Structures are given as structure tokens and as C-alpha cells.
Amino acid sequence: MRTEITDLDTLRRHRAENRDLRGVVLVRLDLTARADDALLRTALDGALLLGCLLTPEAARRAEAAGALAFPAVPDLPYDMYRSTLYTATELFDGFDPARPESYADTPDARIYRHTRETKLDPLHALTERLHDHSISEALADAMTGHPVAVMGGHALTRDSPGYRDAVELGVTLGQEGFTVLTGGGPGAMEAVPLGVRLSHMSSVDSVNDVVRSLAMAPKFASGATVDASEIGTWLAAGLAVDLPIDHTPRTIGIPTWFYGHEPPNPFCELHAKYFANSVREDGLLTIATGGIVYTPGSAGTVQEVFQDYTQNHYSSIGPPAPMIFLGSRFWNEDVPAAPLVRKLARGREAEPWIMVTDDIDEAVTLLRSYAESVQQAGALR
Structure with a gap:
């Protein structure tokens, strides 16, 4: 694995230890000062210089020594x-x-508009x-332990019982100390992290007060056309x-700018926002x-169910992790994805980690x- 260096102090220590830069990745470093330019006077075979500032002479020397520079x-x-x-x-x-x-x-x-204007460039x-x-890379650095993801639709409004249920799920996950991932957008994707961050509150009434205040702006869009003023009110x-x-x-x-008309929610402490939705979805799963909880959603959520199960079926990422379908009627009858997943998992290692339930506590116990x-x-290893 390549060594990645993103600040000058680290580069100086690296070179002070008499280590060369073969295969090293340097990111956004200003190397135009004479003392810092000297840091590049070493073996550079296979080095990558991403967005670094170099003098013209240093750029020629680095290229001749085998480095690749991307401006x-x-x-x-x-x-x-x-x-x-x-x-x-930062985003807002x-x-x-x-x-x-x-x-x-x-x-x-502005970034979303830019993607639309430069789509084929x-x-x-x-x-x-x-x-x-x-x-x-930054997301991998931020991960600790075995994070749990919660999937669900963006259309869940803040004044709906389903939103309040998703907040309660977040509260319970927060009280258990889980790191919680969501798709980062509106609806269930914002209700759960809100609950995690409200998990310190001592009373249900306090949580209800917050949800009631949000219900004054129940959704980010009133129809197919989304405008900045509607998003801004939300x-x-x-x-x-x-x-x-x-x-x-x-x-x-x-979240992703592929669905840039759906804004990221203000309740997640960090956002790993991508341009490519396929990279974002696969990365999230x-x-x-630590497992995934599926709250009711539409086609996107169903797609995630089967992407996740494929990873579990073949153990392509690691041992099968929990798949919890929260909402028995929805997942067994309205959108019967759970019976099919259970049938595919029969007799396999994934089978005991699949659950369909209406009980948040039961779901968290399995996690x-x-x-x-x-x-x-x-x-034991």
C-alpha cells in the first residue's frame, strides 16, 4: 500500500529519516520554497504528485526521476x-x-450545478x-469498530409517524454507542442521525419537542420540481x-451529487459526498x-437490499453481517424483499443474521x- 503524505511536516520527517519517495503519494503540497524543493532530491520512481505546487525546474526533475505529476x-x-x-x-x-x-x-x-454543466466533459x-x-480514502480513515448502516427512503416527511420511528431507532443506536451510517439525504436518512445525536436527552418529551419543531418544514420539496427556496426552508x-x-x-x-436535487441533511456530523452514485452505494454497503437496518423505502432501498445480500451470500467482503428488515408488513407484503432474501440464505452462513421485525430493541439486540x-x-485469533 502506498504511503500518502498530505502535509509538509510529515514529508520533512519522512525525509529526515533518510527515506526516499519511491511509490509515495504527495497531495496538495507547496514545494516551491528552496528548502522544500530539496525534499524532492531523492529517488522518485513511481511517486505521484497530486495537485502539488512545483517550480518548473523541480517539475522537470521529478518527471525525469520517474514521478507522475497531476496538476x-x-x-x-x-x-x-x-x-x-x-x-x-462546509457544504452549506x-x-x-x-x-x-x-x-x-x-x-x-454550486457543485451540483457544475456537474450538470460539465456532464460530458x-x-x-x-x-x-x-x-x-x-x-x-478519507472515509476509510474515519471508520472505527464495526459501523451500522440504516437505509430508507428520502420521501419520509418530518411530520410522519415513520419519521418519528426512525428518530427513535437512532436514539436507541446512539445509546448503544454504535457509529451510524446513512445515505446522508432527507427522510429516514436524516431522522436516524438526528436520533443518534439526541440520544443524550433524558426524556421522550425532549425528543418529541425537537421533532415537532422540524415538522414546521416537513419536506425538502413539494413536487417534482425542486427549488432552492424550498430546500432552504427545510x-x-x-x-x-x-x-x-x-x-x-x-x-x-x-450522499451523492448524482442525486443533487436531494440535499444532504444537516444532522450527520460528517458527509462523504461522492459524484459517482455507484461508487457511493457500493462503498456504503x-x-x-456491523450490519444494515432497512426501514421502508422505494426502489433505491430495494436495490441496496440485494447488493448487500450479494456481498453476504458470497462472503466477498468478509463474514455475513446482519440484515434487519424493520417493518414486517412492509417487507413481507408491500415490498416482499425479505422472503426472497431469506430463501436465498437458507442453509448458508448468512441465515441466522437475517431478521424481520417491528421491534427496535429486538433489532438492536441482534446488532x-x-x-x-x-x-x-x-x-481468539
Whole structure:
């Protein structure tokens, strides 16, 4: 695995230890100063210089020594070589709750417009792929333990019983100490991380008060056409909620600008936002090594069910992890995905980790049991 260096101090220590730069990845470093330029005077075979600033002489020398230099592309509304995940504050920078239409001026909205304007441009296809690779690296760095994912539809409104149920699921997962992943958008994807972050509250009434305040802006869009003012009204209500800041983030959203008309929610502490939806979906399912809870959703959620089961069926990522269908009638009758998954799993290692239930506590008990079994197996190795 390549060594990746994203700051000058680390590079200086690396070179002070008399280590060369063969195969090393340098990201967004300003190496134009004479002392820093000297750091490159070593073996560079196979080194990658991504978005680094070099003097013309240093660039020629690095290329001659076997390095590949990829420059920064000017006038992008995003950093193609970023080394960290996004925060809601960063994505919504410049948003004024008193002017809901100002959502159109946020980085999140501007990046989405840029993707639409440059859809068939090969240069921007390359920059987006490099950005997504960087996000995957940052997401891997942010993962600890065995995170649990919750899947569900974006259309769940804040004033619906289903939204309140999803908040309660988040509260219970938060009280159990799980790191929780969602798709990062509206609906169930925001209700669960909201619950995780409200899990410190001592009373149900306090949680209900927060949900009631959000119900004043129940959805991010009123129809097929979504405008900045509608999103801004929805967003302003979310940003008004006073939430605790955890030094070890436990809620991570994984949204995509492919569905850029669906804004990321303000309740996830971090967002791994991708351009490519296929990379985002596969990544979300892969890193949810603690299991996945499926709340009612539409075609996208059903697609995730079978992508997830395929990984479990063939143990392509690791041992099968829990698949919990929360909502018996929905998953057995309305959208009968659960019976098919159970039939495919019959007699296989995945079978005992598949559950259909209406009971949040039962679902969380299975997740806890799985985490304990993984921990015990690791201790025996």
C-alpha cells in the first residue's frame, strides 16, 4: 500500500529519516520554497504528485526521476484532492436562514450545478473520479469498530409517524454507542442521525419537542420540481436544532451529487459526498461491517437490499453481517424483499443474521450480538 503524505511536516520527517519517495503519494503540497524543493532530491520512481505546487525546474526533475505529476485543475468549485470528509457547515457555507433561497449560493448547490454543466466533459470526469477516490480514502480513515448502516427512503416527511420511528431507532443506536451510517439525504436518512445525536436527552418529551419543531418544514420539496427556496426552508429548520458536538463523530452520511436535487441533511456530523452514485452505494454497503437496518423505502432501498445480500451470500467482503428488515408488513407484503432474501440464505452462513421485525430493541439486540461475536472471534485469533 502506498504511503500518502498530505502535509509538509510529515514529508520533512519522512525525509529526515533518510527515506526516499519511491511509490509515495504527495497531495496538495507547496514545494516551491528552496528548502522544500530539496525534499524532492531523492529517488522518485513511481511517486505521484497530486495537485502539488512545483517550480518548473523541480517539475522537470521529478518527471525525469520517474514521478507522475497531476496538476490542480483551475476554477473547480471543489477540491479534487481533498483529504478529509465534508461537514454540514462546509457544504452549506454562506447559507442565510432568513433567506432560504440563499441555498443556491452554497458550495453544495454550486457543485451540483457544475456537474450538470460539465456532464460530458472528459476533464471533469477525471477530476470527479480523483475527488471520489480521495473521499473513499478519507472515509476509510474515519471508520472505527464495526459501523451500522440504516437505509430508507428520502420521501419520509418530518411530520410522519415513520419519521418519528426512525428518530427513535437512532436514539436507541446512539445509546448503544454504535457509529451510524446513512445515505446522508432527507427522510429516514436524516431522522436516524438526528436520533443518534439526541440520544443524550433524558426524556421522550425532549425528543418529541425537537421533532415537532422540524415538522414546521416537513419536506425538502413539494413536487417534482425542486427549488432552492424550498430546500432552504427545510434546511433552516434543521440548522436551528441545537445538537451536541462529539469529538469522535458517530454519524456519517454518504450522499451523492448524482442525486443533487436531494440535499444532504444537516444532522450527520460528517458527509462523504461522492459524484459517482455507484461508487457511493457500493462503498456504503461495504463499510457497514456491523450490519444494515432497512426501514421502508422505494426502489433505491430495494436495490441496496440485494447488493448487500450479494456481498453476504458470497462472503466477498468478509463474514455475513446482519440484515434487519424493520417493518414486517412492509417487507413481507408491500415490498416482499425479505422472503426472497431469506430463501436465498437458507442453509448458508448468512441465515441466522437475517431478521424481520417491528421491534427496535429486538433489532438492536441482534446488532449487539453480532458485534460481540466478531469481538470474540478476533480475541481468539
